[in-house]
Every structure is written in C-alpha cells, then in structure tokens.
Amino acid sequence: MLRAADDLLVERGFAALTMEGIAQRAGVAKQTIYRWWKSKVDILLDTLSEDAREALAWQPGEDDPEEGLKRHLRRVADFFEEPAGQVMRALLGHAQLDEETAASLRAGFLREQRERDVAGLRALLARGDGPGVDERTADRLVDLLLGPLYHRVLVCGEPVDEELVNTTARLVVTLANDAPGL
Amino acid sequence: MLRAADDLLVERGFAALTMEGIAQRAGVAKQTIYRWWKSKVDILLDTLSEDAREALAWQPGEDDPEEGLKRHLRRVADFFEEPAGQVMRALLGHAQLDEETAASLRAGFLREQRERDVAGLRALLARGDGPGVDERTADRLVDLLLGPLYHRVLVCGEPVDEELVNTTARLVVTLANDAPGL
Amino acid sequence: MLRAADDLLVERGFAALTMEGIAQRAGVAKQTIYRWWKSKVDILLDTLSEDAREALAWQPGEDDPEEGLKRHLRRVADFFEEPAGQVMRALLGHAQLDEETAASLRAGFLREQRERDVAGLRALLARGDGPGVDERTADRLVDLLLGPLYHRVLVCGEPVDEELVNTTARLVVTLANDAPGL
Amino acid sequence: MLRAADDLLVERGFAALTMEGIAQRAGVAKQTIYRWWKSKVDILLDTLSEDAREALAWQPGEDDPEEGLKRHLRRVADFFEEPAGQVMRALLGHAQLDEETAASLRAGFLREQRERDVAGLRALLARGDGPGVDERTADRLVDLLLGPLYHRVLVCGEPVDEELVNTTARLVVTLANDAPGL
DNA sequence: GCCTAATCGAGACGGTACGTCATGTCTTTAG
DNA sequence: CTAAAGACATGACGTACCGTCTCGATTAGGC
Missing domain, CATH: 1.10.10.60 (Homeodomain-like)
Known part of the structure; x- marks a missing residue:
C-alpha cells in the first residue's frame, strides 16, 4: 500500500x-x-521514514569539512529530484495547510532528521583544523546550511545549482571556525 | 470576498x-x-498581492548595510506572524502539492517580490563601504539571505529569533564585501 | 421571439x-x-393561439356528417405531426405537471377550441338526416370524438391511423342519431 | 424513497x-x-409499477359485458383521483416533454397495461351473447374505450362523470357486437 | 480434518463540497 | 428612454471522496 x-x-x-x-x-x-493509517498524510509519513532516512544520511568521508559539506549538500539537492523528495515536498507543503500534519511531521521525521543533521555536521567539523562546535551552535548552523537549498527548491521551484552548494558550504565552514562571533 | x-x-x-x-x-x-476567480487558490493569490507587497517592501533608512538587513529581516519574520503571512504560507504550501498553483505563484507574486528583493538588497549594500554588488550577484545572495528564515518558519515551524536574523544579516554583508569569492 | x-x-x-x-x-x-411574458409556458401559449386556431378549425364542406367528421379528424391527426402540434403536446404535457399552466391553458385556448368544436360538430350534424343535437349533447360528444385520437397520440405515442378515424367518426354519427339514448 | x-x-x-x-x-x-435511479422520472416509473398495476387491474365479475365495462371504467376514473393517478398524470405529462421518458414509460408500464387491458376486455366480452372479439380487434377497441376518459381528465382537467362512463361502455359493447363493421 | 472465528474484498451508506446551469431581478451602457 | 448586455443571489443539478458500516468468501487455528 x-x-x-x-x-x-x-x-x-x-x-x-x-x-x-x-x-x-x-x-x-x-x-x-x-x-x-488514519489518513493519506499518515501513509506518506510512513513512506517518508522508509525512503528519506538513508537518502539524507550523512555519509562518512576522509575529506576536509568544506568538501564534506559540499558532498552532503549535493546529496540533499539530488534527494529533492527523487520520488522520496517529492513525498517530502508534499508533506512539507501540506504541513503549511494543516496543523496536525505539521505536528506529526515535526514530532517524527523532522526531529530525527534534525538530530542526524546536527550530529553529522559536528562530526564533519571535528575533522577540520578548528575547535569544532558544540551541539547548540551546530543546531543554529543547520538553518543556515539547509535554508538556502530549501528556499531554492520549495520557494523558487528551481533546482539547486553547484554555485549555491559551494557558497553555502564555504560560508558555514567559515562561520563555524569563527564560532564565537556567531 | x-x-x-x-x-x-x-x-x-x-x-x-x-x-x-x-x-x-x-x-x-x-x-x-x-x-x-477560478479556485480558492486564485482568490488567495489576489489577497496576497494586495497585502504582502507592502509588508515585504524594503524600507529606506539611513543606517549601514548590516543594520538595514537586520531591519528588513525582522520585518520578514514579523510578516509570517500576520494574517498575510498565513496566506503566503498556505500558498507556498499548496504550491508543493499542485503544479498549477506553483506556476501562478511563481509567475506572479514571487517573481515580482524577487525583483524587489534584488533591488532592495543592492540599494542597501550600495550604502556601505564596499563596491556594492551587481544584479546577478544580488540575485544569488537572496537565497542565502532569505533561505534560513524560510527554513526556520516553513520547515521547523518555529518563529525566527533575533540570533538568526543577526547572523544571517552579518553573513550576507560579509559575503557581499567579499563578492569576488562568491 | x-x-x-x-x-x-x-x-x-x-x-x-x-x-x-x-x-x-x-x-x-x-x-x-x-x-x-412571465414564463416560457406563457410564450408557448401565445404561439399556440396563433398557430393552432386555424389548424384545428372546422372547415365547411358539402359532404354528409360522417364524411365531414372523417375530414376533420384527419386534420386533427395531421395537426399533431406539425410544429404547432408539438407545442400543443408540450403544453398539454406541462399542464399535467403544473396547476397554473393547466389553468391558463384551459381558461384560454382549450375553452375557445372546445366552443369551436361544439359549434362545428353541431353544424356538421345538422346537415344529416337526423334531428341534430343540442349544445349540451354536442359537448358530451366531443370527448367521445376527440378522446380516442388524443389517447392514441398522447398516451400511446403513435400516429393516428385511418381506421381509428373512420371508426370514431362512424360511431359518433351513430350516437348522434340515437341521441335520446346518449 | x-x-x-x-x-x-x-x-x-x-x-x-x-x-x-x-x-x-x-x-x-x-x-x-x-x-x-438515474432521475426523478425513473423513481416515479417505479412507484407507478408498484401502485398502478393493481388499481388498473380488471376485476373478475359475474355481470354482463356492459356492466363489467362500467365497473372497470369507474375504477379507472377513481384511479386518477388517487396519488398513484397523480403519478401517472405526471409521467404521461412529462412524456410529452421528453422523448426518453416517453420511451421508458411506453416500453414498460404502458405496454404491460395495454396487454392487461386487451386481455381484460376480451375476457369480459366473451361473457356476452356475441361472438367475442379477437386480439387485434380488442386492441383497436382500447383506444375507443379509454380515450374519452383520458381526454376528460388530461385535456379537460375535469373528473369523469357517470354519464361518460355509461355512454362509453355501451358504445364499446355495441361496437364489439358489430365487430365486422369495425 | 472440521468447524469456528477473524480477516479482508467489495461496495452501500449519510454526508459535504465541488463546479455548472438556469432562474428572475437588478444595474450599467450605448444608441 | 429604451433595450442590449450581463452581474447578481438563489437553488438544484450530477459527481467525487470522505469515513463508517455491513456483507459474504476465504483463510487459519484449536479441537
């Protein structure tokens, strides 16, 4: 089903x-x-959990933080082109229209994904020269990291290009190294 | 109506x-x-044009670029709390579910707003010490400027806090002054 | 119109x-x-008055009563095949569905036509050998004269054949000559 | 329903x-x-089948043909005063306005009723002195038998009186006994 | 190996909203 | 000043899904 x-x-x-x-x-x-399931949204929430978890996972790598961020952001950008990305777009869209959907989505998939993103980001930054970032700072950085991509896709409805990925990645690394000024 | x-x-x-x-x-x-109107979406598109244009307008000011950006971002953040912001959230949400809505919204309000944003951003940066940015660069900066706020509101469903506004504003100003490396 | x-x-x-x-x-x-006009029925009532009066008129002739009746009944039968006959069918039909239509139709066209039928029948019978019929008797005869034709057309939805015309005409003449037993 | x-x-x-x-x-x-049902007419066709079949049935009796006919015609006359008769009037009326209604009505109830009428009439006449009538003749007689009543009710909009019943009954019996001249 | 019980397909049911049509009244516009 | 054009409030149309509800038929499991 x-x-x-x-x-x-x-x-x-x-x-x-x-x-x-x-x-x-x-x-x-x-x-x-x-x-x-009690609604079609509930079904989609289940398919999302199955399909998106892996597609949005932070993959290990040996490269430096900026390269690693680029790699991950490209994965995120690609994800939106896949069927699972369509499901996520639909659910994020429906969450704007329906409080209950919003609550389910945020209490479930989005919360878990946020945790994975924070952990992934910290792990990546720990491989760099800088001192790394604590959890709270990483959490703040996630909006800055993902926001531009989501904006491009959800608001502009255009694909994420290489330039946006690179700029965003560089910018987050710079900010992270300059964490006290955050 | x-x-x-x-x-x-x-x-x-x-x-x-x-x-x-x-x-x-x-x-x-x-x-x-x-x-x-041919649908309820069409009606909302009209109310959006009426109400959101002014709420998202770039207001003139005498302050420096960073201060000006903060002022504008705070207006954007406040906008999402108002009724007109609800309309925009609904339309952006529905655009994820319906291609036609997406096309109308992007061909109309969003395109115009993007133009106003690019122009507003350039005008603001022109008041600073740096050389300012050309149109294409400003266009690229807009995703970075607005993305984090939209992400916080649409994806996280949380209000935009002062910290996010300040960080984003500072970051965009830094990038703008460092434009060649963009 | x-x-x-x-x-x-x-x-x-x-x-x-x-x-x-x-x-x-x-x-x-x-x-x-x-x-x-206050309704489409009203319009049809007007077209009926214009078109049907002549089509259903009793034409003078020199033949005997039975022949004359046959002639007239054939005219009635033909009338139902014409456009004006369609209008009449529609109005008679609608009169079964709507009291007001029924009242208008009967107070207007049908009453006048009934008078013409009674007069026409009496004039025709007066040309025969018998004593003729008085107005009341003629009025009673009209149901017997026209009923079978209307039944064939309105109820059965079939055209009136020669046999029905002849039998009905003969029968009414017989009855008229036998008026006391009516 | x-x-x-x-x-x-x-x-x-x-x-x-x-x-x-x-x-x-x-x-x-x-x-x-x-x-x-696909329309309100369809519903009425069903109610008619349920209610009118019995009301218009030919009841057995020991009386002579003329008396039997009078009895039946009085039943028909009474039928038009009942709710089921209203349904029949409405359907016959609507059949004048709509070909599809006409086709359904005639292919269904009216055809069956016609068969019952022919059979009933033949059975009644067989009880008389005469030779009875064959099926084709009986079929022709039905228009003459019912036409006057229907005319009085549907066209004139007046109730059927005793005189019309009696005259019609007598007349049909006479015709039947004189069948060769039909 | 049979019988009982639960499960599932099919789809009827009372609802709500859809988008369309024609009604009869009304206002606006052009000759 | 009239009449065309057509906007308007109304109400029924026939359709699509909703979420709930019975139905049999078909499995399985416990005896």
Missing part, C-alpha cells in the same frame, strides 16, 4: 492521491487501509 | 476554506465568485 | 427551451422577454 | 419534486438515490 500511495503521488500529484485511489491501486479495501 | 477568504483561512485553516464557505461568509453567490 | 421559442422547442425539446436560450436565439435581452 | 417521492409529488407537485428534496425527506444521501 505504501508503494501504491508513493506511485500515485508521483504519477498524478497530491490532489489525485485519494484513499479510494490507493485502495483500488493496491487491490485492497478502503477499510483495510483505515485499519493501519 | 477577499476579506471573507482571508478571514476564513486564518480562522479555520486552508482545508476548511471552501468556495461555499467564502460565498456564505461574504453573502454572495458561488457563481459570482467563479465569475472572477 | 415567438418564432425563436417555437423553433427551439421543435429542435431541442421542451427541457432545452430556456429563457436564456430564447433570448440568445432572438438576439434580445432576457429582461425584454420578461416584459411581455 | 419511493414513498418519499410519491408524497412529495402529491404534496408539492412535479416541479418541486427534486432529487435533493427526496433525499432530505427520505433521510438519505443524494448519491444513494443516484445509485438506484
């Missing part, structure tokens, strides 16, 4: 993603779906 | 904002609404 | 006969139609 | 008989009605 929901979202968009449609596509009765 | 739509959105949320509801609230026939 | 209404009725049927349609077809504003 | 439709027709007339009204009166969703 997750697969059916996922496919329909990508094929026809969120508006055409109905419980009846998913049921028919999955060859299942509506009631059976309601047994496990 | 714009007022009725606006009120209902803020009071009850996007899902409960129906054409029938707007019609009833405005004391107007559904047909009359359809005569002028 | 009568012409426009008439044409539309025949072309597309009663359901598709709307005030808006008539106005458009006649190149006239709706309001102008409402100035003269 | 048949009951709700029936009641509303009698109470408020055909024009005020709406799918929404029926749904509300029956405490049922519109969609449920559309699941089973």
Whole structure:
C-alpha cells in the first residue's frame, strides 16, 4: 500500500492521491487501509521514514569539512529530484495547510532528521583544523546550511545549482571556525 | 470576498476554506465568485498581492548595510506572524502539492517580490563601504539571505529569533564585501 | 421571439427551451422577454393561439356528417405531426405537471377550441338526416370524438391511423342519431 | 424513497419534486438515490409499477359485458383521483416533454397495461351473447374505450362523470357486437 | 480434518463540497 | 428612454471522496 500511495503521488500529484485511489491501486479495501493509517498524510509519513532516512544520511568521508559539506549538500539537492523528495515536498507543503500534519511531521521525521543533521555536521567539523562546535551552535548552523537549498527548491521551484552548494558550504565552514562571533 | 477568504483561512485553516464557505461568509453567490476567480487558490493569490507587497517592501533608512538587513529581516519574520503571512504560507504550501498553483505563484507574486528583493538588497549594500554588488550577484545572495528564515518558519515551524536574523544579516554583508569569492 | 421559442422547442425539446436560450436565439435581452411574458409556458401559449386556431378549425364542406367528421379528424391527426402540434403536446404535457399552466391553458385556448368544436360538430350534424343535437349533447360528444385520437397520440405515442378515424367518426354519427339514448 | 417521492409529488407537485428534496425527506444521501435511479422520472416509473398495476387491474365479475365495462371504467376514473393517478398524470405529462421518458414509460408500464387491458376486455366480452372479439380487434377497441376518459381528465382537467362512463361502455359493447363493421 | 472465528474484498451508506446551469431581478451602457 | 448586455443571489443539478458500516468468501487455528 505504501508503494501504491508513493506511485500515485508521483504519477498524478497530491490532489489525485485519494484513499479510494490507493485502495483500488493496491487491490485492497478502503477499510483495510483505515485499519493501519488514519489518513493519506499518515501513509506518506510512513513512506517518508522508509525512503528519506538513508537518502539524507550523512555519509562518512576522509575529506576536509568544506568538501564534506559540499558532498552532503549535493546529496540533499539530488534527494529533492527523487520520488522520496517529492513525498517530502508534499508533506512539507501540506504541513503549511494543516496543523496536525505539521505536528506529526515535526514530532517524527523532522526531529530525527534534525538530530542526524546536527550530529553529522559536528562530526564533519571535528575533522577540520578548528575547535569544532558544540551541539547548540551546530543546531543554529543547520538553518543556515539547509535554508538556502530549501528556499531554492520549495520557494523558487528551481533546482539547486553547484554555485549555491559551494557558497553555502564555504560560508558555514567559515562561520563555524569563527564560532564565537556567531 | 477577499476579506471573507482571508478571514476564513486564518480562522479555520486552508482545508476548511471552501468556495461555499467564502460565498456564505461574504453573502454572495458561488457563481459570482467563479465569475472572477477560478479556485480558492486564485482568490488567495489576489489577497496576497494586495497585502504582502507592502509588508515585504524594503524600507529606506539611513543606517549601514548590516543594520538595514537586520531591519528588513525582522520585518520578514514579523510578516509570517500576520494574517498575510498565513496566506503566503498556505500558498507556498499548496504550491508543493499542485503544479498549477506553483506556476501562478511563481509567475506572479514571487517573481515580482524577487525583483524587489534584488533591488532592495543592492540599494542597501550600495550604502556601505564596499563596491556594492551587481544584479546577478544580488540575485544569488537572496537565497542565502532569505533561505534560513524560510527554513526556520516553513520547515521547523518555529518563529525566527533575533540570533538568526543577526547572523544571517552579518553573513550576507560579509559575503557581499567579499563578492569576488562568491 | 415567438418564432425563436417555437423553433427551439421543435429542435431541442421542451427541457432545452430556456429563457436564456430564447433570448440568445432572438438576439434580445432576457429582461425584454420578461416584459411581455412571465414564463416560457406563457410564450408557448401565445404561439399556440396563433398557430393552432386555424389548424384545428372546422372547415365547411358539402359532404354528409360522417364524411365531414372523417375530414376533420384527419386534420386533427395531421395537426399533431406539425410544429404547432408539438407545442400543443408540450403544453398539454406541462399542464399535467403544473396547476397554473393547466389553468391558463384551459381558461384560454382549450375553452375557445372546445366552443369551436361544439359549434362545428353541431353544424356538421345538422346537415344529416337526423334531428341534430343540442349544445349540451354536442359537448358530451366531443370527448367521445376527440378522446380516442388524443389517447392514441398522447398516451400511446403513435400516429393516428385511418381506421381509428373512420371508426370514431362512424360511431359518433351513430350516437348522434340515437341521441335520446346518449 | 419511493414513498418519499410519491408524497412529495402529491404534496408539492412535479416541479418541486427534486432529487435533493427526496433525499432530505427520505433521510438519505443524494448519491444513494443516484445509485438506484438515474432521475426523478425513473423513481416515479417505479412507484407507478408498484401502485398502478393493481388499481388498473380488471376485476373478475359475474355481470354482463356492459356492466363489467362500467365497473372497470369507474375504477379507472377513481384511479386518477388517487396519488398513484397523480403519478401517472405526471409521467404521461412529462412524456410529452421528453422523448426518453416517453420511451421508458411506453416500453414498460404502458405496454404491460395495454396487454392487461386487451386481455381484460376480451375476457369480459366473451361473457356476452356475441361472438367475442379477437386480439387485434380488442386492441383497436382500447383506444375507443379509454380515450374519452383520458381526454376528460388530461385535456379537460375535469373528473369523469357517470354519464361518460355509461355512454362509453355501451358504445364499446355495441361496437364489439358489430365487430365486422369495425 | 472440521468447524469456528477473524480477516479482508467489495461496495452501500449519510454526508459535504465541488463546479455548472438556469432562474428572475437588478444595474450599467450605448444608441 | 429604451433595450442590449450581463452581474447578481438563489437553488438544484450530477459527481467525487470522505469515513463508517455491513456483507459474504476465504483463510487459519484449536479441537
């Protein structure tokens, strides 16, 4: 059923993603779906957890912090082009329209991802020359790190280009090394 | 009718904002609404144009670039707390779910606002010590300037704090003065 | 406008006969139609008066009563095949659905036509060998004279054949000559 | 739902008989009605089949043909005063306005009723002194038998009086006994 | 190996909103 | 000053999904 929901979202968009449609596509009765999820948003939250966790994971590497950040940001940029990225866009979008979706999304996937991002960022910066950053500082840096990419994708609706990745990465490294001034 | 739509959105949320509801609230026939707008999204696009233009305008000032940026970012942050900001959140959200909404929003309000942002940013930076930035550079800077705020609001669902405003403003000024390395 | 209404009725049927349609077809504003008639039924009543009076008139002749009746009944049968007959069918039909239509139709056209029928029948029978019939008797005979034809057309929806015309005519003449037993 | 439709027709007339009204009166969703019938006419056709079959049935009796005919015609006359008769009037009326209604009505109820009428008439005449009539002749007689009553009710909008019943009955018996001259 | 019980497909049900159509009234505009 | 053009409030249309609810049929598991 997750697969059916996922496919329909990508094929026809969120508006055409109905419980009846998913049921028919999955060859299942509506009631059976309601047994496990209480809405189509709930289904998407599940598919997101399955698919996005790995795609947004911080991969280990031997390079310096700036290079590592670039690598990760490119992964994030690519993620938005994939089906799982479409699901995330849809959920982030729906969270703007519905408080309950927002709460579920933020209490679940987004909170966990934030933790992974903070940890990943700290680990990466620890490999550099500087003193590294504490958890609170890393948390602050995440908005600066991801914000420009999300803005480009969600607000402008354009793909993230290399220049934005590079500038953002360089900038965050600079800030991190200059942490006291943050 | 714009007022009725606006009120209902803020009071009850996007899902409960129906054409029938707007019609009833405005004391107007559904047909009359359809005569002028083809969907509730269309109505919101109109209210956005009316209300958000001024709220997101770059106000003149005598202060230096960094101070000016902070002032503007605080206005942006405040905007998201107002009704007009709710409308914008809703439209940005719906744009993630519906290609047509995305196209309308970006071809209209967002494009114009982007132009105002680029012009405002350039004007502000021109008041500083540095050489200022050309249009293309300013355009690139806008993602970095606004991205963190939008991320905080749309993704995290939290209010923009003073610290984020200050850091972002300082960072963009630094980058601008260091433009060749952008 | 009568012409426009008439044409539309025949072309597309009663359901598709709307005030808006008539106005458009006649190149006239709706309001102008409402100035003269209060409904589409009212318009049809007018076209009926214009067209049906002559088609259902009793034509003079030199033949005997039975022949004369046959002639007249054939005219009635033919009338139902013409556009004016369609109007009459529509109005009689609508009169079953709407008391007001029924009242207008019966107070106007049908009452006058009934008078013409009674007079026509009496004149015809006066040419025969028998003693003729008085007005009340003729009035009673009219249901027997026209009923079978109307039944065939309105209820069965089939055309009136020669046999029905002949039998009905013969029968009414017989009855008329046997008036005391009526 | 048949009951709700029936009641509303009698109470408020055909024009005020709406799918929404029926749904509300029956405490049922519109969609449920559309699941089973495709229009209000379809519903009325069903109520007619249920109610009119018996009211228009030919009842057995021991009397002679003329008396039997009178009995039956009086039943027909009474039928038009009942709710089921209102339904029939409405359907016959609407059949004049709409080809599809006409086709449904004639292919269904009217065809069956015609068969019952032919059979009933033949059975009655077989009880008389004469030779009886064959099926084709009986079919021709039905227009003459029912036409006057229908004319009085549908066209004149007046109740059927005893005189019309008696005259019509006598006349059909006479004709039947004189069948060769038909 | 059978019978009971739970599960699941199918889809009917009472609802709500959709977007469209025609109504009859009204205002505005052009000749 | 009239009449076209058409905006307006109203209300029904027929459709799509919603979330809940019965139905049988089909499995499985406990005896």
